[in-house]
Amino acid sequence: MRLPPYPRALEEWWWEQATSKWPDWGKEKLLNSIRREVVEQSDRFNKTRSFEPSSYGSRDLSILSYGNFFFPRTWQATQYGLAEAYGLRNWRVPTKGPLRILDLGSGSGAGGLSVIHLLRALGIPNPIMLEAFDYSGKSLATMKNVHQACPALWPKSSIKTRRQDLRDAWPELKPSSFDLVLLGFSLNELSEGDSPANHLDWLMGVARYLKPSGVLLILEPADSRTCSKLQQKSSALTSEKPALHQHAPYFNGLPCPFINGKAKYYSHEVRKIIPTGVVDKINAPLHLETRTVKFGLSILGKRKADPVPGGAGVCRLVSPVKKTKGTLSFVGIGADGKEYRYEFQRRDLQREEKNQLMALERGDVIRLPESLQPMEEDRMRLSSTQGMEFLFVPRVSGEIAA
Ligand SMILES: C[S@@+](CC[C@H](N)C(=O)[O-])C[C@H]1O[C@@H](n2cnc3c(N)ncnc32)[C@H](O)[C@@H]1O
Known part of the structure; x- marks a missing residue:
């Protein structure tokens, strides 16, 4: 299966946002500021783990650094996840009428927008309606801007955003109304410090919004602790009443075999990606890994996984x-x-x-x-x-x- 390359129009849009924000800065000054922010954002995940609206979403430099450096890799990771739901796991999109996506912790839209772009590349003609929730109003505004600025990348699609702390009660959405619920690298943040039982209740609550044919696509950062938690939660959800069914990463609804003991491996994906020219420039002195993306993956659905004999x-x-x-x-x-x-x-x-x-x-x-x-x-x-x-x-x- 072929995935479309990261669009040049997006690379250019993000760089243009950064240069026009600080028109007096020379290129090196801008690159150096972005580099410092990229390092800080990596540390925030790996070391400090403090996730508040101020973490990425409230400062222009964080949003623009995310957009120029992390957005392309998250975009490509999410496309791998969606490609699996669609190409291998028989996720069925509606034959007519709009395809509805709920993007929880959407940030500036790397995940949600990449899904729309890939669906179009796969030839899916339905109108697409995406609802994006995040507690960062600035990120949501950026998502709307990029959606508006590059209409050729996502024809016949609309976006509705809602500023919302996902840990709080939300205004009710219509049950069984979404074809896809996306949790792109956000579950670990919004469940940080909360009890596992609460996460499961929360995820079951989210699953109520899935159509009977819909899927919950969860992507998480690739460290072993986060990936193991994701697989443990996915497995626990399959025994809830009413249960969800696990469609991926493995087969026949079976859980990750590594969660029950010590194993050399843990479930995560390692996929090749193509860094943009801007990513290469930012990364030149940082030497971060930019040619592969690693992530944890789980796909859950209300219907049973298709049987895979063999x-x-x-x-x-x-x-x-x-x-x-x-x-x-x-x-x-x-x-x-x-x-x-x-x-x-x-x-x-x-x-x-x-x-x-x-x-x-x-x-x-x-x-x-x-x-x-x-x-x-x-x-x-x-x-x-x-x-x-x-x-x-x-x-x-x-x-x-x-
Ligand atoms: C790593 S970013 C991922 C953003 C986007 N899904 C992507 O793939 O590029 C995590 C996002 O989750 C959001 N987030 C974290 N905790 C949240 C919460 N409690 N309520 C709402 N959004 C939250 C952050 O603002 C951020 O935009």
Whole structure:
């Protein structure tokens, strides 16, 4: 599956906002100010964890630094998540009438707007209505501005914003009215310091707004603590009454197998992205990782996940592909929710097959070829990639696909 590249019009819009805000600053002064803010925003997540409306949303420099540096990566991460809901998990969009999205903790719209853009790239013709909630009024105003400034990126779409602290009671929305509820990198912030039981109640409350065919798409930062919490919550929600059903990251409604004990891996995606020219300039002295984006993912729905037969024969990669002298191998979670190590003997493989395997990414979903042979209960050996099917191997346009 091909994802559209990050639009140049957005890169230009954000840079233009920054240069016109401080017209007297030279380029280096502006870049240096943005760099300091980027470092502060990274630290806020990793170290201080103080999330108040003032965190990003109240200062122009924070909003413009987010827009020029973090917005493109969040945009691309969210597109990977939506691509999975649509391309693999059979998320059904309405056949006619508007498609309705609720974006909770929308910020300046990297997630919500990228969803609209991708839906259009996928050829979905319905009018799209997005409701965005955030406690930062400035972020919401920015989202409206960018939506208005680049209409060609999201034709036939409308945006309604509401300034709202999501920890407080909200004015009632119509139940069962949204096709997609998006929590893009916001759940960890708004649940920081609150009890797990409250998070579950809150998430169940949010799920009431989903149509029977709708999905809740949750993306979170990729540190192990946040990702494990996300998978624990997702699993707990499947036993609530009425329950939600887990559609991703794994199969057949099964939970993440890593949440029940010590494991070498934890569930998170690592995907290639293409940094913008502005990101490269900001990053030149910072040396932050800008060519991959890492994130936690959960997709939940009111309907049951579509059945995926195949046991160990279908898997989602949860490790990079490892090359040793004799083998190419990776770890995957099978359709039965169990962890397997898959080993290909290099001596059996053609060069093209090796390239095909080395191009796989964590998060890809494949059907293994028939040469699959169990060596041990959790170890599979393969001699060829012939017959391997790529069930979900999304790549951003501009790269070579697997
Ligand atoms: C990391 S940003 C992500 C923004 C956006 N979803 C994106 O993907 O770019 C988290 C957002 O959640 C918002 N947020 C955090 N806690 C909130 C709360 N209690 N109520 C409303 N919004 C909140 C912040 O203002 C911020 O815009």
